[in-house]
Amino acid sequence: MSNNKRIADMFKALSNVHRLAVFHRLMTCCSPGTKCSPDEAVRFNVGELGDGLDIAPSTLSHHMKELNRAGLVCMERRGKHVECWVDPEVLNELGQFFSHTG
Amino acid sequence: MSNNKRIADMFKALSNVHRLAVFHRLMTCCSPGTKCSPDEAVRFNVGELGDGLDIAPSTLSHHMKELNRAGLVCMERRGKHVECWVDPEVLNELGQFFSHTG
DNA sequence: TTTATTATTCGACATATATCGAATTATAGA
DNA sequence: TCTATAATTCGATATATGTCGAATAATAAA
Numbered sequence A, B: 001m002s003n004n005k006r007i008a009d010m011f012k013a014l015s016n017v018h019r020l021a022v023f024h025r026l027m028t029c030c031s032p033g034t035k036c037s038p039d040e041a042v043r044f045n046v047g048e049l050g051d052g053l054d055i056a057p058s059t060l061s062h063h064m065k066e067l068n069r070a071g072l073v074c075m076e077r078r079g080k081h082v083e084c085w086v087d088p089e090v091l092n093e094l095g096q097f098f099s100h101t102g
Numbered sequence C: 001t002t003t004a005t006t007a008t009t010c011g012a013c014a015t016a017t018a019t020c021g022a023a024t025t026a027t028a029g030a
Numbered sequence D: 001t002c003t004a005t006a007a008t009t010c011g012a013t014a015t016a017t018g019t020c021g022a023a024t025a026a027t028a029a030a
Helices: A003-013 A017-027 A057-069 A088-097 B003-013 B017-027 B057-069 B088-097
Strands: A073-078 A081-086 B073-078 B081-086
Touching (some): A003 A057, A003 B003, A003 B017, A017 A057, A017 B003, A057 A073, B003 B057, B003 B088, B017 B057, B017 B081, B057 B073, B081 B088
């Protein structure tokens, strides 16, 4: 897959309001009542990420799969839960995409 | 429209490889054989932006409309041509989106 | 005015996407 | 083993998207 296609797929993953909300929550670390941990990537369970989004669990699962497939979010099962966190390298890559100054 | 929806729409506009290529060409200023002008936003005609993309003019026009609707690209008719350039404020906004460090 | 160039609109069509509920899988605990 | 919880897969469906070619509009030049 070309690099352009890879980048386009990341943007596609962020083009849905629900996925964007989930990604933003993962990215900005502190959900209400949660303490930031600056050292490690912040992790949420899939279920927590859907709080306040008013979508079915199956839909949320589908969205998480999309974010994961695009390479934006990592996922790892831990007991009954599946932990999710943002791939930190991807943040840099996408940030730099918009900082191109000729 | 909520701000999240606005941002999601911008990402949607960049989620297609052809639109991403056009946007990137506009953003990075120098197409092959073109000289950069650091002062003003770089402008291309709609037709030029499709060079090497192998899509129909009507499709390209549709894509430009999408980029414009999303607020990423400005367009202005100038004689027979329509000039296009990237909205500079939008570059900052999207760049900052990924630089959130908690 | 007629012609050529550039770009857009329109209608059609195939493909992709978001969403749900029901069924299924994975795991922990009683 | 049985039950409860968390998450995923599956099948269905409505909507959105990318694409084209033909027709149309806007402009400049002959």
